[in-house]
Amino acid sequence: VLGAALDLLAQDGPQALTMRALARRLAVAPNALYSHVPSRSALVDDLLDGLLEWVDPPDGDEDPVVGLTQVMTSTYVALTAHPQVVPLYLARQGARGPNAVRLGRTVDDLLVRAGVRGGAVAQARRILVVHTIGAAAFATSAPDTDRPISAEESLANFGQSLRWLLTGIVGTASTDDAEPGAPRRRRR
């Protein structure tokens, strides 16, 4: 149905995802699509939320910082796995579908378990989401002035910055209302 839209995206880029082109690929009249999807923007929304389907939820019983690292990294990987979708994601400025909501709740839970309290939870979540989408956008964009960056490098960049952010987030929380290092289960 709308899996053809993904094919079209992967093949010809986000620019080429038009209702008419999609209809052409499915060998139907352009307006036939409106029997399956209310509008082009709804189609894009479905596409975006569908991508988040592939994000692994963490096991639920490990160190919350490890869990956060897993979720955000998994999101980053899911986004960068479909480079052509990321620009659409940016144009929509984030997804609003059920998967996006579910993911937000998961992150909030982990933040709470990591010792973040009250309004800082939403703040920290927003920062993490911003950063992850932004990083995915840059990783999947054409290189500007620099030499091209490998996928491994991009992932390393992301991992590094994520570590810094998480250190800042739980560090602030723990110095405010917990023992230093308290959220961690074990020391190594």
Place this chain on the structure above:
Amino acid sequence: VLGAALDLLAQDGPQALTMRALARRLAVAPNALYSHVPSRSALVDDLLDGLLEWVDPPDGDEDPVVGLTQVMTSTYVALTAHPQVVPLYLARQGARGPNAVRLGRTVDDLLVRAGVRGGAVAQARRILVVHTIGAAAFATSAPDTDRPISAEESLANFGQSLRWLLTGIVGTASTDDAEPGAPRRRRR
């Protein structure tokens, strides 16, 4: 000339910035615009780089971490001051004009002065840029599930996360190849 494009953007949103609408506003034929601008995408590029004109360059002799905070915050402010332009910025995935290049060099200089070395400079710059654009995008986007966020809150979010990132960046640099705190000019 193309200041009318900014007016049109501010008034009717990024969606409405079309060559034909712009021509209508200027009371000329649509194709008359091609005497002033080679194409629509060139027009958008000029718009984006023009926005970066407003970023304050730091004084050049203060603490590099303070300088970085100033530059990135100024960039964030410049971006959020023109909310309608930010989506275009995202669609283009960053600017490639002269102002963008100049800004990149400024950031690199500050990073070097902060003790970051070699390949970590480009990595750190990329992270900072990603984060700043991402934060501006979220600040200027419509609220999704949450209650609306005030401009002050957004700026506070950004300042907080920027502090964390900078701590991570210079912290890593200084523990690797410098005395702890060495990049700082003075202690308070």
Place this chain on the structure above:
DNA sequence: ACCTGAACACCGTTCAAGT
């Protein structure tokens, strides 16, 4: 240098009608 008229090859979407 800057503009116009006319045209080309596209868009998303709707409406009425068919099976």
Place this chain on the structure above:
DNA sequence: ACCTGAACACCGTTCAAGT
């Protein structure tokens, strides 16, 4: 439920021609 034909109101861009 799913499709088609025809139409509406748009796009960006080009070409030839005018001043």
